[in-house]
Amino acid sequence: MSDPLTHLRADGTAHMVDVSAKEVTARTATARGRVDLSEEAVAALRGGTVPKGDALGVARIAGIQAAKRTPDLVPLCHPVAIHGVTVDLEVDDGGVEIIATVRTADRTGIEMEALTCVSVAALALVDMVKAVDRLAVVTGVRVVAKSGGRSGDWVRQE
Numbered sequence: 001m002s003d004p005l006t007h008l009r010a011d012g013t014a015h016m017v018d019v020s021a022k023e024v025t026a027r028t029a030t031a032r033g034r035v036d037l038s039e040e041a042v043a044a045l046r047g048g049t050v051p052k053g054d055a056l057g058v059a060r061i062a063g064i065q066a067a068k069r070t071p072d073l074v075p076l077c078h079p080v081a082i083h084g085v086t087v088d089l090e091v092d093d094g095g096v097e098i099i100a101t102v103r104t105a106d107r108t109g110i111e112m113e114a115l116t117c118v119s120v121a122a123l124a125l126v127d128m129v130k131a132v133d134r135l136a137v138v139t140g141v142r143v144v145a146k147s148g149g150r151s152g153d154w155v156r157q158e
Contacts, residue, residue, distance in 0.1 A: 016076050022107040027148030030101045031114035033141035035122050037095040041133035045091050055128035056089045059098070063087040063121030067102050070116040080106040082113065087121055095136075098122055111143045 006017050037045075044050045052058075064085045071079040084103040089096050100117040102110045122138040129136060147153040 014076060016078070017108075019078060019107040022150075024105055024107055025148045026103070026105045027108075027110050028101060028103045028146065029109065029111040029114040029143060030099065030145040031111070031118045031141065031143050032100075033098045033118040033122050034139050035096045035098070035125050036137040036139060037129065038133040038135065039093075041129045041136065042091060042093060042095065044129065044132050045096070050129055051131045052128045055125055056091070056096070058128055059089055059096075059121045059125040060087045062124035063098070063100055063117040066120030067100070067113040067117040070113045073116060074112050077112045078106075078108045080104050080108060080110060080113070082110075085113075085117060087117060089121070089125070096125060098125075109146065109149055111146055115141060115143060 009015050045055060064087060066073075067085045068082050071077045081104055082102060083105060084101075086101045088099045090099070098118050098121050100114050100121065102113045102117060104110050104113075118141050119138070122141070126136045126138060142156065144156045144158070145154065
């Protein structure tokens, strides 16, 4: 990566990049993450017996809300119009896999929104199950695919 850091000025200070001259294009980003849980927490999720209620539903809504609020949380992130957010939470024997896809038609990428979506969905899930599992671990949050924009399509090789 020999390109200069776009969020730094020549004097080394941070600034927000001006994207006003960029073309509006359809853009999509998908991120994944995981919450590792105890067998008891997994059983509570599968059985619908989490004391706080619908943990997966709350996590899904929290992720969607977070995607829309990303510029409020990440200082140099541009506000972009969120046109769609899909959040899937898949319970397996070791915890919950979270997959989020965020879509827009705008001048800049949407990877930060997808990462924020997964991160906050994971935090909400931990909050919902903490009475059952105080040792829950959020792990592996990463972008796995993106499309649109000047750099085109990309898929993480895992």
